[in-house]
Amino acid sequence: MTRLFLEFELCYTLPMAHDDESSPGRVFSLFEANQLIPQLQSYLTTVQQRKTTLLRTREEVQKASANALLGGGTAIGKHYVISLQDINSSLHAIHELGVVVKDVDLGLCDFPHLRDGRVVYLCWKLGEKEIRWWHEVTTGYKDRCPLEDPT
Helix, strand or coil, X not given: CHHHHHHHHHHHXXXXXXXXXXXXXXXXCHHHHHHCHHHHHXXXXXXXXXXXHHHHHHHHHHHHHHCHHHCCCCCCHHHXXXXXXXXXXXXXXXXXXXXXXXXXXXXXXXXXXXXXXXXXXXXXXXXXXXXXXXXXXXXXXXXXXXXXXXX
């Protein structure tokens, strides 16, 4: 159980980015990206809820794991494992859409997009009704610009 938790912790801290950001697997129009928001809301809400379960049960699961060789266990273990599976499947589904998850806690996602002949990211955060921001692939959320900005 501890190994599973540590693996989640390691995966959770790493953004789900494409290997070659200059040639993403999929490039989105603004319309296409906005069409995915309902799906992303559902997936990210699931991830955040299951993360809460992991954090709430972490201590008990770690204690049970430490006593595993002595036959220890916990009834919470099932919820913990299901939460890990739900997080994994939700993040995988988002990745399969071609969307890059940048921050699970904020619900921050980027969509590769062509702007002035170069790939940039359309930037969306959970809770926003539509995409109104973009940033360079070499920058992030703090450097995002309004879509209306001609630069």
